[in-house]
Amino acid sequence: MPFIDLKAQYAALKDRIHERMQAVLDHGQYIMGPEVKELETQLAAHVGVKHCITVASGTEALLIALMALDLQPGDEVITTPFTFAATAEVIVLLGGVPVFVDIEPDSCNLDARLIEAAITPRTRAIMPVSLYGQVADMDEIQAIAARHGGLAVIEDAAQSFGASYRGRKSCGLSTWGATSFFPSKPLGCYGDGGALFTDDDALAQAAREIRVHGQSQRYTHTRLGVGGRMDTLQCAVVLAKLERFDWEIAQRLAIGERYQALLAGLPVQRLAVREDRDCVWAQFTLQVDDREAVIARLNAAGVPTAIHYPKPLHLQPAYAQRCRVPAPLPHAEAAARRVLSLPMSADLQPAQQDQVVAALRAALA
Structure with missing residues (x-):
């Protein structure tokens, strides 16, 4: 049994993927070809924002978002310690300081109630992570940011593209939305890729320049930048996958709901999904x-598993001396000891799901 069944997805989309990739091979514009703009237009419409900027990876999306905000050495960014390293990595790479705030024990998302106490005069941004496919309490986080001089809010939506929050889409809820098209994500390419979303014209223009080495026009370097473009072939893959993406999201929601029902009564802690949002289950995780x-x-029993994530970032050697921890983080540390992810994809069959739950029931006996 695959942990994520990308082969079944490919089989369903094979002809369209081949057609899309062949078109790129025929026109030969492998960097910034027409599929790049086509994908950006479709993604912006899906999220409901003015601007989408495709980039080389989800990590690059976060980095470029911070660069567009002109994050300076010593600036603080409040975020969660219970996430993949990229969330804090980009802050540190720019000389900033990750400030770690604890998570909600039942959702594993950043606890908005704890953010305000962590704000200092050096705070420049708040970066919640939409973990496992469920958006954090973005309206409350936006309200906190507004009360403190209009702090920027960056949604790390690497795991939540397609998710909804109070009738709006993940990536369209804050100053910046940043997602990843890593192959295992809800919307994935066949390599690395990512995208940024914003309604701010100036930030969008800055991001477009930053991703091409800071160029406002060819060989005119207006700002510091990176080589951060998403290549045309990967955009072609995502365009093909978009054709059944709404169906895949519906499947993910249904499979996640079925998992939750099948697990009722077992000695596990199921992830809490708030009533005003959904979860697209980038990972189906329990404790x-x-x-x-x-x-x-x-x-x-033949059931693959994964751990997302086994050690919070404030305890990682690379970040222990480069972060600020204003208060204890007991829930993040407890979750790191207990989280377990089960097989999940839009093509997971009911019989496979039953097999997983039967094996888990036996494992817990």
């Missing part, structure tokens, strides 16, 4: 005691 023993039994 268990004695995790290593459970994993061993699941693997022996």
